Amino acid sequence: MKNDTQIEIQELEEELQHLSDNSAEYIDARNRLSRLLFRTRPRQAVSLCEQSIEIAKSIDYLPGLATAYGVLSHSQISLSQYAEAREAANKAIQLFVHLDDPEGLLDANNALGISYNTSGEYEKALELFLRNEELARAQGDTEMQGKSLNNVACILLDQGNYSGALEYYIRTFECTRELKQPEMKGTALLNIGVTHLELENLEEALSYLTRSMEYISHVPEIKARALQNLSHYFQKVGDHEQSLLYGEQCLTGYQVINNTHGIIGALSNLGEIHLEQEHLDKAEIYFEQALKICAQKKEKTEQARNHLLLGRVYIRKQQADKAIQTLQKVFALKKNYKTCTYEAHQELSRLFEHKGDYKSALFHHREYVRIKDRLFNQQSEQQIQSLRISFELEQAEREARLLKQKNEELAQNNKKLEQLTRHQKALDTQKSRLVAQLENYAHKDSLTDLFNRRYLDQNFQIELDQALSNDSPLCVMICDIDDFKQVNDRYSHKIGDAVLVEVSRIIAAHIREYDILSRYGGEEFVLLMPGTEETDAIHISQRLNELIEHHDWDTIQPGMKITISIGLCCDTSVSNHEKMLACADQYLYQAKHQGKNQLCYCRQGKGFEQTERKGPGEKQF
Incomplete structure (x- = not known):
């Protein structure tokens, strides 16, 4: 039986057959179809958007052109084409500003923020998502408000601020209660489950991950991500059989929609599960498959990670020379792969020490310590920076609301003014508390509570x-x-x-x-x-x-x-x-x-x- 989305796709495809291919109505229908397809059939969505852009330019239909660029950006993100997605999002933003279309502008800003996040420009992404949430709330756009909150949470999660991420994911879920969109509700539950998984709250993680499947089973990309995290859960609790089962289902899901980044991640995860079980030949096969795709798609981050993992397979197989050759390939991928780099130096230090080459062992040990320490400090700076930006923007929101409230209450009695003053004092107290928390965070190690x-x-x-x-x-x-x-x-x-x-x-x-x-x-x-x-x-x-x-x-x-x-x-x-x-x-x-x-x-x-x-x-x- 077809679900509502599939029925809508079929109706739009039939409608397009009866519309003139040089009309505004034709472009609008194509854009609606592309929006329905960009998660499940992103390549088809890209093709539709590119054709819509050409037609819209030929008849000078700016609203359709702006929407086509916006949907194109989302489709390219689904295909891991992040640079192209940013270019399309910027074109959409310029057109929506010119058209004074706030709804379209919010959607294009959201796509641009995602492209910043995926390219490592977290400050820009965080600032954009928080401002988008403010605009969406002011316009009563609950759906976009929920998306913006969700994206803020994703950044905080990536930077290790799990408590902050959990807070924003819960706020996202609260927004979805007002919407009749099971996909958003399921995504919010999935993300809450992922956060609990990172926090090692395993019972809560399984509960939320399982609940999410009730809402997103019809969306292949999100379903694959849920399966991947269920695989992680069972890996953590030591049930390798279930972990492999969900991992293989995840891989199939990403292969169906040709999601390159997802396929690489699924292959790597399956390899790691087999590595844990000492199934070294199987692990080697999965890592080599992942590396082949990485090379084809120039996914350098995953390429470095899989060289490291494959090197560990050869170490377990006691093939020292092959392990050294593989681990040294990590260093050829110089940009933004510090974690893999210091771990590769650590493995090489041990290998050379075992071979009796103490000079090489000492060199790699020193590089391991140097890069690990630099990464440790960078991560601390990044987490503090994300908290500071979040705090400053939220404080700006409060101050803007207070200023508006003051202007409205100038004509009212002194009682209203006194209430406003008390509210301001409460905000100052909260600000002092948050600043103190930031200072403590800057000096303490979150796990041991020792100085850092x-x-x-x-x-x-x-x-x-x-x-x-x-x-x-x-x-x-x-x-x-x-x-x-x-x-x-x-x-x-x-x-x-x-x-x-x-x-x-x-x-x-x-x-x-x-x-x-x-x-x-x-x-x-x-x-x-x-x-x-x-x-x-x-x-x-x-x-x-x-x-x-x-x-x-x-x-x-x-x-x-x-x-x-x-x-x-x-x-x-x-x-x-x-x-x-x-x-x-x-x-x-x-x-x-x-x-x-x-x-x-x-x-x-x-x-x-x-x-x-x-x-x-x-x-x-």
């Missing part, structure tokens, strides 16, 4: 200058959880996060109030100890090493053992804090190289030393 790299960089040099000025000691310790990647790979990232939190708690519980403990990035932590003599710092470091090793990790994962390697530097004669930290990092590397689960340091005047290992050296999980 930014805070350490801001305060380390201050402490060093003070120590030199007062002729007082200062020591810095850097530690790294041994074989942490194996914890993630074997038990899940959720267990890995729990280990990070517990290690942070143990260290924090055994240091002084004025010591500075920060998460340096990933599984590394830095402890700055002002006023601490070298012998005391060595004792503290050894004590922390023992506390971690002998901690009861069964409460997190039965049978799991966790240890740390530590580098310590107390030499304040170096010129700046960066060299002091680099000194500690060098001894951390020595601790790793000498067998892990130990402290390495340079006793002033006596040269390099290392502590004895405290355990039998068994594998730590």
Whole structure:
């Protein structure tokens, strides 16, 4: 049985057969048909739009021309043709402004915002979506208001601001309650489910993802995305059979509508599921298929990711030379692929260390640390920036509404004016609270609640200058959880996060109030100890090493053992804090190289030393 959309498509196709192909009515009908097709049959929609544009130009029909450019932009987005989509959206915007058509302008702005987001220009996209939401609300356009809120949430989700994303997705769903559009309602439920999945709220995630399928089963693109996230859910809970089933259905869905980006993602995800199960030959096939399409479509981001994943397959197959050759291909894709780049350096460091090529291993380890730290700071900056823009625009909305309210109430009594003043004070209080939250967010690590790299960089040099000025000691310790990647790979990232939190708690519980403990990035932590003599710092470091090793990790994962390697530097004669930290990092590397689960340091005047290992050296999980 045909659904309402299919019936409408058939009626429009029949209507077009009876219209003159050089009339405004013909162009309008084609544009309505294109809008119905751009998600399910995007290539056909592009063809219809391009023909409509030529006809509209030939008869100088500007409304039809503007609409055709707008729908063309949406269709090109469905085909992952983002640069072309932006060009079409800008042409539509110019025409809608000229025609003074607010509804068309909102739709074209929405398409332009999506094109900015997909090309990494998040600030422009976020600002455009928030202003679009304000305009839509003012015009009573609930549908566009919901779309704008949804797109804001998508940006916040991509940047890791999950709580903010969840808030905007819920606001989106509230908008859909007033609409008779199951597709929008299903999309909102799907996105809420995806956010809960990122937050590891697995029961809520499954509930929302399942509910979304009731509304979007007739829209192939959205249905495929829902299937993909159901596959992720079952992968997280360890049900690989269901995960593969949904992953294969997702791949079929994207293949039916020829969605290149979706096909690549589905192939990669299937490969990762097989990699988790040690089905290495199958994983290799899926990653190679994904890479073939990436090369054809010039999808460089996914190409880098799949080279990394394929390299890990060869590592598991103990084909070291082939793994090295594959991982080095990541570096040829230089722009905007920092995550894959630092992970590739990490894998290569381990490979070269295993081969006994310590010079190459050290080079790749340093590149891994450098790029990872830069990415960590960039992500923090990006998240703070998105929150600041969101806050400033929402504050501007409030101030605009207040100004309008003031003008309307000037003729009224003093009671109204007093109410407005109280409201303004409430807004100022809220602003202060949000600014304080932003400042805290800038200095704290969201997972462990320790200080972050930014805070350490801001305060380390201050402490060093003070120590030199007062002729007082200062020591810095850097530690790294041994074989942490194996914890993630074997038990899940959720267990890995729990280990990070517990290690942070143990260290924090055994240091002084004025010591500075920060998460340096990933599984590394830095402890700055002002006023601490070298012998005391060595004792503290050894004590922390023992506390971690002998901690009861069964409460997190039965049978799991966790240890740390530590580098310590107390030499304040170096010129700046960066060299002091680099000194500690060098001894951390020595601790790793000498067998892990130990402290390495340079006793002033006596040269390099290392502590004895405290355990039998068994594998730590």
